[in-house]
Amino acid sequence: MKFLFLVLTTLVLLVTSNQLPATSYAHFETHIVKMTPNGFEPQIMKLDVNSAVIFVNQDTNERWPASNTHPTHEIYPEFDPKQPIASGGSWAFKPKNAGTFKFHDHLFPHMRGTLEVTSEDGQTVIKTTKAWDTEFKDWFVYLVKKFKLLVFGNQNIPGEKFKSLTTEQQISEIQKMAENQEIDQVWRYFTQTFTGDPGSRGNIHDLAHLIGGLIYQKNGFAGLGICTPEYAFGCYHGFLDKAFQKNLDNLFLAEQSCRAISAQSGPFASCVHGIGHGIASFYQTSDLKTSILECQKLKEGQDFCFDGVLMEFSRSAPQSFYSKENPYAPCGDLEAEFGPTLGFACGRNQGTVLTTRFNFSRQQIIAVCLASPSIDFQNACIDSLGYDAARSSNDPPGIFNQCQDIQNKSLVARCARAAAGELVFQNIVGWSEKSQQVCHLLKSDYQLDCQSYIQELAKQYGR
Numbered sequence: 041m042k043f044l045f046l047v048l049t050t051l052v053l054l055v056t057s058n059q060l061p062a063t064s065y066a067h068f069e070t071h072i073v074k075m076t077p078n079g080f081e082p083q084i085m086k087l088d089v090n091s092a093v094i095f096v097n098q099d100t101n102e103r104w105p106a107s108n109t110h111p112t113h114e115i116y117p118e119f120d121p122k123q124p125i126a127s128g129g130s131w132a133f134k135p136k137n138a139g140t141f142k143f144h145d146h147l148f149p150h151m152r153g154t155l156e157v158t159s160e161d162g163q164t165v166i167k168t169t170k171a172w173d174t175e176f177k178d179w180f181v182y183l184v185k186k187f188k189l190l191v192f193g194n195q196n197i198p199g200e201k202f203k204s205l206t207t208e209q210q211i212s213e214i215q216k217m218a219e220n221q222e223i224d225q226v227w228r229y230f231t232q233t234f235t236g237d238p239g240s241r242g243n244i245h246d247l248a249h250l251i252g253g254l255i256y257q258k259n260g261f262a263g264l265g266i267c268t269p270e271y272a273f274g275c276y277h278g279f280l281d282k283a284f285q286k287n288l289d290n291l292f293l294a295e296q297s298c299r300a301i302s303a304q305s306g307p308f309a310s311c312v313h314g315i316g317h318g319i320a321s322f323y324q325t326s327d328l329k330t331s332i333l334e335c336q337k338l339k340e341g342q343d344f345c346f347d348g349v350l351m352e353f354s355r356s357a358p359q360s361f362y363s364k365e366n367p368y369a370p371c372g373d374l375e376a377e378f379g380p381t382l383g384f385a386c387g388r389n390q391g392t393v394l395t396t397r398f399n400f401s402r403q404q405i406i407a408v409c410l411a412s413p414s415i416d417f418q419n420a421c422i423d424s425l426g427y428d429a430a431r432s433s434n435d436p437p438g439i440f441n442q443c444q445d446i447q448n449k450s451l452v453a454r455c456a457r458a459a460a461g462e463l464v465f466q467n468i469v470g471w472s473e474k475s476q477q478v479c480h481l482l483k484s485d486y487q488l489d490c491q492s493y494i495q496e497l498a499k500q501y502g503r
Contacts, residue, residue: 042300046348046460048076072096075103075125075145079358088158092134097125104146105131109253109282110244111149112211116141120156129454142324147244152324162432187197199233207243211250218254224266227251232269238431239272248274251284261293265301269310269501270467273348276314284318288334291315297339306500312341316348325356328370332378338432341497346385354389355396364398367408370415380416387412387420391428402428406446422451425456434468436477457493464497471503 069091074081076098085093097103100125107116119141121131135141138159145151196202196217202210219228230251239245252275255263260282262414267275283290298311319334326351335345353361372392387409392401394408402425409421429442443472445454460475468474479490497503 044104050491052410069228073105073346074098075151076107077101078360079151080105080145082372083152083326084154084156086156086158087135089135089138089160089488093155094130094132095125097127097129100408102126102147105133105143105153106146108144108285109250110140110144110277111146111207112215113146115285116143117445119143119352120146133312140286151358152321152356186233196229199229200214202233202331209247210243210247214247215255218251219325220260223255223258224262227255227266228270229269234271237271238466238468239270245272245274245277247279249278251275252278252280253499255279256282261290261297264294264297265312267311267314268444269307269465273310273314273317276311280314280318284322288319288322291319291334291337292339294318295340306497309341311343312338312344313348313351314352316345317352318348319345320352320356321351325353326358328353328357328374332374334381343381343385346382350385350389351392356390359397362393366392367398367400368412369415372414373448375414380414383414383416384420387417389416389422390417390421390426391424395428402442404446408496409449410446419454422446422454423458424458426455426461429455430459430462430468434470436474436475436481439478440481449483450486452481454491456482457490460490460494461497464494464503465501467501467503472498486491 069087071085071087071093072092073085073093073095075095077100087093095103095105104121104124105119106113106121107119109115113120114308116135116137119133119135122132123133124147135155135157138157141155141157143153143155162199195215202213204214212224214230217229230248234244237244239248248271252267255275256279258481259266264276264279265277269276273427280294283294294315295312298308298315301307301311308424315338316335319332323331331349331353332346335342335349338345359371367390370385371386374386390408391405394405400408403423407427409418409425412418412421425446429439433439433442438458439459440456443452443459446452446455460478463471463478475494476491479487481492482490
């Protein structure tokens with residue numbers, strides 16, 4: 041076994057150092073996918089069922105390639121090494137099934153790729169049907185679960201105990217709940233457990249993402265109304281990622297479902313924002329213009345869809361997509377080609393890009409906002425500073441002081457207004473008093489606008 045491992049390791053090193061072409065290993069044609077700081081290279085790997093693929097870690101970090109959906113990998117469970125791959129290490133995978141399988145890095149979910157596996161006759165899709173006995177077994181298991189629920193009720197663990205579990209235990213607990221009770225009850229339990237917590241804390245967003253996917257799996261588009269916008273839209277993201285997993289054929293059905301969940305503009309906006317995330321994910325956050333064009337097909341809420349696309353790119357696009365030397369890229373080109381709505385959507389997310397990818401300080405981001413030649417980018421950029429202030433502090437004076445760093449009276453007011461609204465939107469504990477306190481710290485001529493804004497936002501989201 042040690043000798044075989046040594047032979048495989050040597051082959052990988054030779055192939056990746058370009059000293060030997062990728063030929064056969066152990067009777068299979070061997071393909072190499074490099075895991076680099078910029079993602080998977082190539083991002084799309086085409087092979088057949090008589091081939092193997094070796095994932096080679098050329099990053100300084102541990103990496104973990106696995107099939108979608110994050111974080112459960114249930115699309116192709118065997119496509120999962122079950123543990124991280126150390127820097128310089130590798131993992132070989134021999135696919136048995138033909139099909140198109142999207143995958144990601146479990147440790148860095150924004151890094152994504154696609155495995156296109158053809159059968160011996162060149163087909164990429166193999167249709168399967170359940171045997172009658174399998175269908176009967178599924179039906180019987182369903183009846184047993186319903187009976188247990190009727191007799192014993194929901195046996196969910198207390199919320200505080202759930203918070204203390206490891207991520208793997210939490211995922212297992214959520215899946216168990218989804219099997220034994222209605223899925224809307226699972227989401228209700230989750231939101232009650234994490235009331236007032238932002239989606240940026242810990243793994244909350246990923247868990248919301250998981251439940252959203254389970255909602256679609258169980259209820260289809262009829263279940264979209266179960267999701268709510270807490271936790272950075274995690275439920276919507278997971279739902280629409282699952283819905284758009286294979287194609288965008290149901291784009292208009294998704295839009296109609298968003299409109300059906302509420303006549304109020306707030307939930308509709310959040311839902312269509314989620315469509316934008318789903319579109320960008322479908323295109324592996326590598327084709328921005330095509331994603332934007334898909335948003336333009338919608339009849340309503342295109343600007344919310346644009347925002348979802350740009351937010352997904354800010355988090356998940358390859359590192360090389362953005363430029364430290366040009367902090368406005370790609371916003372200027374987008375606004376020139378598609379108009380001010382794209383400039384606004386891009387500006388709203390550019391602060392996240394500069395902070396997370398290039399370690400810009402808050403003062404540096406303020407400077408970028410103020411120096412922008414686009415008023416739409418500037419306004420959105422200032423709004424994002426307000427959102428960040430609200431997420432980083434629960435103290436109204438602390439929130440307001442962060443906005444005061446802008447040192448432009450009208451833009452300070454805009455920042456504070458956005459921060460107050462974010463407290464409402466995220467349903468932060470004590471949002472009503474805290475948002476009002478932020479508004480009251482403004483000069484009198486800006487207070488009324490701030491108060492009207494938070495009142496309207498509270499009304500839209502039924503707070």
